[in-house]
Amino acid sequence: MKQLKWLGPFYYSLLALFLYLPILFLILFSFNDSVVLTFPLKGFTIRWYQQLLQTPELLAAFRNTLWVAVTSSFFATLLGAMAAIAISRYTFWGKRLFSSVATFPIVIPYLVLGVALLLFFNAIGIPLNLWTVGIGHVVINLPYAMLIIGARLAGFSANLEEASMDLGETYWGTLRRVTIPIIMPSLIAAFLSSFSTSFDEFALTFFLTGTKTTLPIYLYSQLRFPQRLPLAITVAAVVIVISSLLLILSEWLRHWGEKAYKA
Amino acid sequence: MKLTSVFHLAVVFTLLALMLSACGGAADGEFVILEWAGYESEAYWEPYAEQYPDQPPSYSFFGDDAEAFAKAQSGFEFSVIHPCSSWWQLYVENGLVQPIDTSRLSNFDNLYPDLVALGNFNGQQYFLPWDWGYESMLVRSDLVPEMPTAWADLWDPQYAGHVSIFDSSEVAYVVAALTLDIDPYNASDADSEAIKQKLLELKPNLLNYWVDYTELSQMLAQGDIWIGANAWSDSYAILLDEGVEVEYLQPEEGRLGWVCGFGISANTTGASLDKAYAYLDAVLDTQSMANFGNEYYYGVASEEATKLLDPYIIELMDLEDPVAALNNTFFYQTISEDQRVVIEQIWTEVKAGQ
Amino acid sequence: MEKKRRVITLLSIPSIWLLLFFVLPFTIMLLFSIRETTFSPIFPPTLSHYIEFLTTPVYLRLLLSSAWIAFVTAVITILLAYPLAYYLIFHGGKHRLALLSFLILPAWTSYLLRVLAWKVILGSNGIINTFLLSLGLIDEGMPIFLYSQSAVIITLVYVWIPYAALPIFSTLERIDIKLIEASQDLGASPLRTFLRVTLPLSTPGLVSAFFFVFIPSLGEWVTPSLVGGADGIMYGNLVQTQFLRGLNWPMGTVMSTVLLLIVSVFTMLFNRHVTMKEMSALA
Incomplete structure (x- = not known):
């Protein structure tokens, strides 16, 4: 296998290119002096970025989106982990029913779920706001979190947990000291996946949001007006650049921290 | 955490319930407009801003008539809504909007009568045409x-x-x-x-x-x-x-031609209703409509406002004789x-x- | 008793959550399926929409073709995502999680805009066309890969690869490298090691990746309407239409319920299958 060492990085780069290509184009067009995305390019401009700064609603929408995404992903991961642990570690009455029902929310078109939740919130008199959006996002992300965390728990034997308890640790202590560290990568993965879904969710959010706007709602409704397209892609460009930088920064900090610790 | 787990649960849920009720966004009496995104610019309702300087309307946005109707039908609470003509009848039939007292609107008489007629159901005016x-x-x-x-x-x-x-x-x-x-x-x-x-x-x-x-x-x-x-x-x-x-x-x-316009929710009463009328009169203001037409290259529902449009837009849309242009257009019926x-x-x- | 209490504690919040914010709302929705029309009262209830569903060939045909599309999408996605996860786990070093996250970041850009960008790249006037034109391979620009059923599959695969890699990644990660080394020390070829050790151990990840892709693709409606062309619509588009422009919530509900039934059959089957697999792996 040694002679194929280049294959992995090559494959990774290919996928990265495939995934990032459209984004590079969006960034390119965000500096293009034209409201339609076509070649040849018209000329360099930063006016879309200036327009961006003059649109305070966008900033508010961005804040709202971030808040919903972080909060709902946290709860989705937490609830998903609890459910996954219960399912993979215990047998109980209704287990199969539970795991089925828990996967249902991802098969129902989000639009239908949105209408259903809106009817429900109205029936019990809960006013719409970002919390209702967050609740909806937890419902749709819970199954994904369960799937990711469950996949890691499945198979990894319960021996470690039992050993820990034999050594006198309580069950909840074992969860904290043994189980959670083991499933940590899947917790992060579940959070990431939830966050990504939440960040770009439109159909469900449309029905569950009150007068607070999230970024997808704002962007999608702007797309009804062709002249607003550049603004929309500029937002996309900013989001992707900032998030990539954050990712790189956090990775660098982590390693720097590890090195400092060793030294 | 053995026996206390039930207690913990209770705490979590009480907190959850509290958060839900405390952070209620669309509180009672809030003046909410269900509107196309982008149409919220103050240039289209300046007279309202003068009348209610510290109480700007809140907006909930949609990008599609069908979505707006589904949201309204599911019970979303709004004061004023801005759908297009082919959906108007559905709002009326399902009791989502109330008849408008046109005598409270100083700018009502400027509107094109043919377009106004599209918003009239059972002899009452439910929708006011604005853009077409x-x-x-x-x-x-x-x-x-x-x-x-x-x-x-x-x-x-x-x-x-x-x-x-x-x-x-x-x-x-x-x-x-x-x-x-x-x-x-x-x-x-x-x-x-x-x-x-x-x-x-x-x-x-x-x-x-x-x-x-x-x-x-x-x-x-x-x-x-x-x-x-x-x-x-x-x-x-x-x-x-x-x-x-x-x-x-x-x-x-x-x-073909489309026309959209404003209606007032059946549930709007009291102070919100006054605001709704003030808002409608503000958007129907000649200058407000002209500002809108010039921004979006659309027609506007009054002849006075059409005259204020940019000459380029008038040429582009063949609006030299607006009434003739309207008559030659096949408008979607409700x-x-x-x-x-x-x-x-x-x-x-x-x-x-x- | 102790175990029972643990299960109750672990499950209570997720169950209540699902009950309150999924089962209950969906039940309200289900009541629409027995109404004559969206706005008519529940009484007298009618089964006409269920009957209409079963007797309208278009619905069943689209359901089948959508299931096929979702299946093909899931299989291709897994085939592409597995090597990615494998590479990252066994050769990705310290940065592997960051490398995977890096591939997920594009999902934070509006999906609609990413598809729009692809249309620019693949469109009549796009990079690829210009290149082919200059080579004289084609004499008229035309959209490539767009507006067809295959375009739907390609686009869905594009969306799901990094997500499908997540569960595979986290199962592979727990595989003890010593097992693999042991197998190789015992003289097994790399391929044999992979087939006998790595692959079976990563089954749970594969299964959950399959669900991850298959289930949401089954109800997909955005992608077909963006790149599906004149014949590319899927079952999800029907559901969406019934709810929005069609004003036919009863029919939309019936159609969603059918999706639920299919998925529940699937999950039940898979649950059983996975448990058996695990047992045989242990034995």
Whole structure:
């Protein structure tokens, strides 16, 4: 296998290119002096970025989106982990029913779920706001979190947990000291996946949001007006650049921290 | 944490309930407008801002009439809403809007009577027209082998694979009806069947059905399609501005026209109702309407406001004689629930049929 | 008793959550399926929409074709995502999670805009066409890969690869490298090691990746309407239409319920299958 060492990085780069290509184009067009995305390019401009700064609603929408995404992903991961642990570690009455029902929310078109939740919130008199959006996002992300965390728990034997308890640790202590560290990568993965879904969710959010706007709602409704397209892609460009930088920064900090610790 | 776990649960849920109730966004008495995103600019309601300087309206946005109706129908609480004419009847029939006392609106008399009539149901005024526009074919004149001249030319095989139409049952139905010389609003079952067959015949000519409007301009600009059907005038203006060679047809069967306008929610009372009237009067103000028309390249519902439009827009939209322009345009009529269900069924079968 | 209490504690919040914010709302929705029309009262209830569903060939045909599309999408996605996860786990070093996250970041850009960008790249006037034109391979620009059923599959695969890699990644990660080394020390070829050790141990990840892709693709409606062309619509588009323009919530509900039934059959089957697999792996 040694002679194929280049294959992995090559494959990774290919996928990265495939995934990032459209984004590079969006960034390119965000500096293009034209409201339609076509070649040849018209000329360099930063006016879309200036327009961006003059649109305070966008900033508010961005804040709202971030808040919903972080909060709902946290709860989705937490609830998903609890459910996954219960399912993979215990047998109980209704287990199969539970795991089925828990996967249902991802098969129902989000639009239908949105209408259903809106009817429900109205029936019990809960006013719409970002919390209702967050609740909806937890419902749709819970199954994904369960799937990711469950996949890691499945198979990894319960021996470690039992050993820990034999050594006198309580069950909840074992969860904290043994189980959670083991499933940590899947917790992060579940959070990431939830966050990504939440960040770009439109159909469900449309029905569950009150007068607070999230970024997808704002962007999608702007797309009804062709002249607003550049603004929309500029937002996309900013989001992707900032998030990539954050990712790189956090990775660098982590390693720097590890090195400092060793030294 | 053994026996206390139940207690913990209770705490979590109490907290949850508290958060939900404490952070109620749309609190009672809030003045909420269910509006197209982008139409919230204060330039369109300045008189309202003067009257209520510290109480700007809150907006909830939509980008599609069907979505707005579904949200309103599911019980979303709003004070004022801005749907388009073909949906108006549904709001009235389902008791979602209240009759408007037009004597409270100083700018009401400026509106075009023909458009006002579309908002009148059972002798009462439920909706006030505000913005309108054409729907026609936008054609890449440099790419087509021959310029089309009528809606019927959408079926011409020389454009095969280079046509896109709006993914809207109503629009497709009306266009097909026009080419068959059928009145879409009084179609018999046989007529509907003929329309369905006609639409099935269109499929080989289609590249796709466009969904979001940006996509249509985009496909035209790239040359993926030569004919964009049921394009609005703003797209024409924008593509011209970008130097794309396009022509906005005046089809033999006539251009289609849409009109949208404001209604007041049936649940709006008291202070909110006063605000609703103040807001409506503010948007109907001549200058507000003109500001809007100049920004979006759409027509506005009063002759006075039309006169204030940019001369370029007047030329672009053939509005030198606005009343004649309106008379030459075939406006979408409001349709009942039953009609909508039939039309939608046809469209579904067309799209799914092979 | 102790175990029972643990299960109750672990499950209570997720169950209540699902009950309150999914089962209950959906039950309200289900009541629509027995109404004559969206706005008519529940009484007298009617089964006409269920009957209509079963007797309308278009619906069943689209359901089948959508299931096929979702299945193909899931299989291709897993085939592409597995090597990615494998590479990252066994050769990705310290940065592997960051490398995977890096591939997920594009999902934070509006999906609609990413598809729009692809249309620019693949469109008549796009990079690829210009290149082919200059080579004289084609004499007229035309959209490539767009507006067809295959375009729907390609686009869905594009969306799901990094997500499908997540569960595979986290199962592979727990595989003890010593097992693999042991197998190789015992003289097994790399391929044999992979087939006998690595692959079976990563089954749970594969299964959950399959669900991850298959289930949401089954109800997909955005992608077909963006790139599906004139014949590319899927079952999800029907559901969406019934709810929005069609004003036919009863039919939309019936159609969603059918989706639920299919998925529940699937999950039940898979649950059983996975448990058996695990047992055989242990044995």
